[in-house]
Amino acid sequence: MIEFRSVSKRFPDGTLAVQDFSLVLPSHKTTVLVGSSGSGKTTLLRMINRMVDPTSGSVEIDGEDIASLPPVKLRRGIGYVMQNSGLLPHRTVLDNVATVPLLRGTPKRQARADALAMLDTVGLDRALADRYPSQLSGGQQQRVGVARGLAVNPNILLMDEPFGAVDPIVRAELQQELVRLQKELDKTVVFVTHDIEEAFLLGDQIVILREGGRIAQVGSPADLLARPADDFVASFVGADRGRRVLHVERHGDGNVVVDSDGRLAGVLNGEPVAGTSAGSSAGSTPGAEGDR
Amino acid sequence: MNLFASAIAWILDPANYVGLNAIPLRIGQHLVFSLVTLVFASAIAIPLGYLIGHTGRGRGLAVTTSGGLRAIPTLGLLTLVALWVGIGVVAPYVALTVLAIPPILAGAYTGFEAIDRRTIDAARAVGMSELQIVRKVELPLGLPLLIGGLRSATLQVIATATLAAYVADLGLGRYLFSGLKTRDYAEMLGGSILVILLALALEGIFALIQRFVVPRGVSGRPGTAPKLRTGSSAAAR
Numbered sequence: 001m002i003e004f005r006s007v008s009k010r011f012p013d014g015t016l017a018v019q020d021f022s023l024v025l026p027s028h029k030t031t032v033l034v035g036s037s038g039s040g041k042t043t044l045l046r047m048i049n050r051m052v053d054p055t056s057g058s059v060e061i062d063g064e065d066i067a068s069l070p071p072v073k074l075r076r077g078i079g080y081v082m083q084n085s086g087l088l089p090h091r092t093v094l095d096n097v098a099t100v101p102l103l104r105g106t107p108k109r110q111a112r113a114d115a116l117a118m119l120d121t122v123g124l125d126r127a128l129a130d131r132y133p134s135q136l137s138g139g140q141q142q143r144v145g146v147a148r149g150l151a152v153n154p155n156i157l158l159m160d161e162p163f164g165a166v167d168p169i170v171r172a173e174l175q176q177e178l179v180r181l182q183k184e185l186d187k188t189v190v191f192v193t194h195d196i197e198e199a200f201l202l203g204d205q206i207v208i209l210r211e212g213g214r215i216a217q218v219g220s221p222a223d224l225l226a227r228p229a230d231d232f233v234a235s236f237v238g239a240d241r242g243r244r245v246l247h248v249e250r251h252g253d254g255n256v257v258v259d260s261d262g263r264l265a266g267v268l269n270g271e272p273v274a275g276t277s278a279g280s281s282a283g284s285t286p287g288a289e290g291d292r
Numbered sequence: 293m294n295l296f297a298s299a300i301a302w303i304l305d306p307a308n309y310v311g312l313n314a315i316p317l318r319i320g321q322h323l324v325f326s327l328v329t330l331v332f333a334s335a336i337a338i339p340l341g342y343l344i345g346h347t348g349r350g351r352g353l354a355v356t357t358s359g360g361l362r363a364i365p366t367l368g369l370l371t372l373v374a375l376w377v378g379i380g381v382v383a384p385y386v387a388l389t390v391l392a393i394p395p396i397l398a399g400a401y402t403g404f405e406a407i408d409r410r411t412i413d414a415a416r417a418v419g420m421s422e423l424q425i426v427r428k429v430e431l432p433l434g435l436p437l438l439i440g441g442l443r444s445a446t447l448q449v450i451a452t453a454t455l456a457a458y459v460a461d462l463g464l465g466r467y468l469f470s471g472l473k474t475r476d477y478a479e480m481l482g483g484s485i486l487v488i489l490l491a492l493a494l495e496g497i498f499a500l501i502q503r504f505v506v507p508r509g510v511s512g513r514p515g516t517a518p519k520l521r522t523g524s525s526a527a528a529r
Contacts (some may be wrong), residue, residue: 080414084410086410086411103419135509
């Protein structure tokens with residue numbers, strides 16, 4: 001469990017990136033921080049591995065204040081995946097994946113064997129092990145980035161817009177892979193994105209951020225759609241428009257579901273049951289549609 | 293016989309290959325002197341440049357200072373130091389080290405600065421210590437530009453090391469100064485040609501080294517594995 005306790009961060013230039021932020025991120029769940037640029041989401045993520053230290057307040061991992069831990073040791077125990085893969089250009093795929101285990105003192109032979117196995121886990125051909133990052137496609141580089149993040153089998157995986165720089169088709173593929181991986185590995189994932197569709201697809205808990213790291217709303221995707229806290233959230237999650245606002249129409253003997261623009265979204269299977277949350281299914285594979 | 297031909301004749305004259313003024317000996321002195329100067333300059337400039345490049349601090353100061361150092365006329369500095377410490381090899385070592393520092397310093401810090409910030413940020417985020425970032429990331433990736441700085445310093449030092457003979461009995465510059473004094477222009481020109489050949493030879497060696505030190509995976513030159521043109525789905529299962 002990761003806990004933020006009234007954390008604030010003011011950068012040396014005076015920008016207040018995060019203001020009095022408190023949140024519990026449950027273990028073995030994916031928490032997605034969503035917000036536009038300037039919402040402090042990346043700053044919050046980077047506080048978890050002490051790449052940024054809060055100006056006030058504290059961050060705790062399993063009840064321990066991380067300010068008391070040496071940053072280098074802390075970081076070696078936390079997976080980190082960034083937008084542009086951040087791979088070392090002068091090292092092969094295999095050496096990149098084995099980087100952190102080697103820093104932690106794993107014998108070379110074993111680190112390399114583990115790294116090869118990790119390529120399988122993230123769905124990369126072992127034939128790519130001896131390539132350099134510049135010889136890979138963007139999607140492959142991101143997979144290597146994920147493999148590196150998972151190489152030390154961390155409990156926590158931090159992902160900073162990891163799929164932001166790849167094209168929509170590859171992005172959808174990588175998102176599905178992450179869903180699969182998370183089912184297998186059951187990590188505590190903290191994921192930063194500005195893409196609400198991605199957040200709905202991946203998040204167990206979604207945190208919608210306003211400017212300056214202020215929380216607009218925290219909840220499951222269904223919570224956010226069914227009970228948006230205010231107009232900001234409603235508009236951010238799209239609960240007020242387009243293909244997220246669905247209604248049922250009779251068509252002959254069956255019911256079809258239609259969005260607010262009158263486009264057919266699907267067919268209603270069975271009768272709507274009052275009192276059951278239908279929010280999480282209403283969004284149906286948003287990432288796969290590649291609507292951007 | 294024109295001057296150029298007599299210079300060649302001077303270079304080929306067996307009489308110039310014996311004794312304390314032999315050409316191979318002078319070339320050896322010239323090389324050793326230049327090498328030692330470069331080692332001195334590197335010992336000062338490389339750690340300083342790495343510190344500036346790694347921390348990003350003091351760059352402005354370094355630029356101004358090296359600009360100032362570059363503007364110092366080496367002959368003037370040489371004379372000044374010689375007046376202070378006396379005739380001998382110390383003055384040329386000091387003057388030439390000052391000459392060699394700016395290009396090496398610039399090569400060292402620009403080599404670090406040219407590295408993608410995100411690469412370094414990622415190295416730190418996965419748990420490399422600052423020293424490990426320097427050793428495992430910045431040093432290999434910054435090496436080509438450092439070698440470039442050393443290359444330009446070497447060229448300047450080899451050419452300017454002729455001045456060492458102004459205050460010491462040292463190097464190929466000896467032929468220039470003694471030729472000037474005795475109006476033996478063949479000897480002067482011959483000595484100059486030797487300096488030029490030496491500079492060109494070292495330039496060639498450095499060009500080779502510079503190609504060689506570009507880390508694989510960064511160069512993009514032929515010989516490395518072909519780039520994949522397919523999307524990730526091709527290699528993903």
